[in-house]
Amino acid sequence: MTAPVSQTQPIAQVFCIANQKGGVGKTTTAINLAAGLATQGQRVLLVDLDPQGNATMGSGIDKSTLKGTLYQVLIREMTIAQARVRSEVGGYDVLPANRDLAGAEIDLVEMDERERQLKGAITEVADQYDFILIDCPPTLSLLTLNGLVAAHGVIIPMQCEYFALEGLSDLVNTIKRVHRNINDELQLIGLLRVMFDPRMTLQQQVSAQLESHFGDKVFKTVVPRNVRLAEAPSYGMPGVVYDRNARGAQAYIAFGIEMIERVKAMRSGV
Ligand code: ATP
Ligand code: MG
Numbered sequence: 001m002t003a004p005v006s007q008t009q010p011i012a013q014v015f016c017i018a019n020q021k022g023g024v025g026k027t028t029t030a031i032n033l034a035a036g037l038a039t040q041g042q043r044v045l046l047v048d049l050d051p052q053g054n055a056t057m058g059s060g061i062d063k064s065t066l067k068g069t070l071y072q073v074l075i076r077e078m079t080i081a082q083a084r085v086r087s088e089v090g091g092y093d094v095l096p097a098n099r100d101l102a103g104a105e106i107d108l109v110e111m112d113e114r115e116r117q118l119k120g121a122i123t124e125v126a127d128q129y130d131f132i133l134i135d136c137p138p139t140l141s142l143l144t145l146n147g148l149v150a151a152h153g154v155i156i157p158m159q160c161e162y163f164a165l166e167g168l169s170d171l172v173n174t175i176k177r178v179h180r181n182i183n184d185e186l187q188l189i190g191l192l193r194v195m196f197d198p199r200m201t202l203q204q205q206v207s208a209q210l211e212s213h214f215g216d217k218v219f220k221t222v223v224p225r226n227v228r229l230a231e232a233p234s235y236g237m238p239g240v241v242y243d244r245n246a247r248g249a250q251a252y253i254a255f256g257i258e259m260i261e262r263v264k265a266m267r268s269g270v
Contacts, residue, residue, distance in 0.1 A: 030135035035238035036256030038091035048097035059087035060236035119150035153189035160206035
């Protein structure tokens with residue numbers, strides 16, 4: 001007799017895109033990974049955990065005319081199902097943010113289980129998605145902690161610069177602490193080399209250094225420096241949609257496929 005096939009929907013894998021360094025390509029990675037996964041037929045929710053609202057705007061959503069945002073979700077005035085918006089251009093859902101979210105830090109401090117608010121909200125919609133991506137702000141704040149508590153893993157975008165490894169240890173230690181104390185599912189999924197310029201010897205050296213230190217925790221995909229990716233947000237589009245044939249867009253589609261493979265491997269316990 002064959003075992004009955006489970007009818008339950010797979011639960012979304014939840015990943016934070018994090019690096020407390022500013023301007024390293026977190027939001028560009030979050031938006032384009034979401035759009036890249038959507039091109040592969042994956043159901044994606046992009047959570048904008050940054051009061052700057054860049055992931056919201058870059059997905060073609062006007063952050064000044066929202067009916068609700070992540071802020072209302074964190075203070076339990078709304079559910080994700082009520083606050084999410086469709087990025088028609090990107091083919092994924094967005095839980096948007098704007099400057100209101102900056103106030104959440106203060107409101108959360110007074111709440112019980114303040115670091116678990118996002119996790120609680122995500123659990124309610126997890127069966128509706130394959131991937132939930134969280135675009136973290138450039139801080140190790142209570143907002144970022146909510147992201148780390150809600151996630152299965154962390155993707156760290158980084159530039160291959162001399163100081164790239166500095167600060168990485170703070171983030172890796174934070175991930176370990178959260179893993180040990182609050183969320184034992186959390187793991188470092190990998191380091192993504194972004195804005196890569198192969199003509200620069202230093203970048204090649206740092207890239208090789210990363211591979212020797214972190215082994216298979218360094219993603220195979222390398223995202224090149226590509227002006228089309230930088231132009232796309234001003235058109236309210238992911239780079240993957242704005243110019244799908246550009247090298248940057250192609251890299252993020254390849255990264256989406258690499259992530260789908262990683263998740264398959266994680267699920268089968270490899
Ligand atoms: P913050 O810490 O402020 O949230 P971030 O880490 O989210 O920043 P991004 O906003 O994604 O970083 O990127 C910083 C700048 O670099 C942006 O102007 C973006 O368009 C540009 N950029 C990101 N990736 C690339 C790339 N591969 N090629 C060229 N420009 C890029
Ligand atoms: Mg950002």
